[in-house]
């Protein structure tokens with residue numbers, strides 16, 4: 001049924017860049033046989049899943065939405081891919097994304113944008129628009145995404161799906177093609193909070209192949225499911241002052257407020273919390289992230305992976321092959337960030353930009369530590385607007401970057417964050433974000449399950 005639906009809808013939605021029906025069916029058959037033999041299989045065995053195209057799979061095209069990697073076949077599996085396979089989940093394909101995960105609309109994919117199933121004239125969010133749209137359109141029940149500044153949560157918000165960014169290090173990044181390594185985190189895309197938690201249970205846990213991986217227990221799915229619809233007495237919920245006024249559409253604000261009232265009715269105590277540094281978090285992110293991007297993109301030199309373009313005339317030097325390949329292989333947004341990143345890391349500008357941004361990052365962490373000393377979780381709208389129309393922001397990078405206002409602090413601080421659907425504004429989904437202290441992914445899921 002999943003494969004039929006993908007075949008029917010993908011020509012319109014363009015959520016999948018690659019579909020592997022054969023291998024998905026083979027996994028499904030293996031699970032059936034195991035069950036028939038009475039062997040124990042995992043909770044998600046047989047449940048189809050889609051994988052964002054920046055997670056490598058051996059022998060399966062992995063493009064990161066870029067011409068640079070067109071035709072490249074990875075020689076190994078990402079740890080999360082291995083875990084999903086071991087859980088008996090049929091992998092149906094790879095999902096579309098903004099090039100190298102840079103963007104908030106999937107319009108920066110070299111393979112055409114993904115369309116939002118709620119309104120195909122609108123964006124599905126980004127960078128993980130493909131995974132979110134695939135789940136929203138009922139093409140697959142689960143998908144994997146990656147979140148550097150909101151790329152799981154903001155697409156979740158505008159497509160009415162659940163998207164979670166775990167604590168930094170809770171899920172292995174081995175085999176995730178790096179965007180900004182200190183911010184990147186792999187996480188689940190699902191239709192319900194319980195589904196997302198079940199998937200994090202599968203993909204989470206320590207990985208010796210990722211030096212930033214945490215050796216901490218994964219949140220237990222059973223405990224989270226038990227909380228669905230439960231009483232929240234004793235829970236303190238903080239509304240971030242800086243995320244509750246300017247820049248958020250009135251329709252988004254109204255649905256957010258209604259969800260907060262539901263938390264209150266469930267017994268939670270609602271308080272207002274100030275995180276002054278959040279006013280500078282977006283600016284700090286758009287300096288730290290490109291700095292790391294400029295370094296991570298250096299490996300795409302036209303020699304090692306994918307595209308190689310030789311100069312049409314003149315000498316065939318390594319430098320000229322690199323320049324030609326990078327010039328043709330990267331899109332405008334990737335180039336913009338490489339240039340910005342190398343600029344802020346250059347000797348004359350390092351202190352003014354990169355070092356200042358790192359100081360703001362510390363302030364964001366301190367503000368969050370102070371906030372979590374007072375409250376159990378923080379809540380904000382996930383995204384300032386509902387899904388916007390294609391072309392509306394693609395020519396104005398600053399307008400595009402503003403989408404990430406509420407999602408970025410979690411990446412800067414490494415804390416877990418989840419977006420869950422909380423209502424409709426003019427027929428389009430609105431997302432509600434729950435932020436929890438580091439290592440408290442369990443609490444994030446429990447509160448999210450109560451709002452759902």
Ligand code: GLN
Nearest residue numbers: 101103147148149150151
């Ligand atoms: N929209 C953000 C950006 O463009 C988020 C990217 C991400 O999380 N991968 O950087």
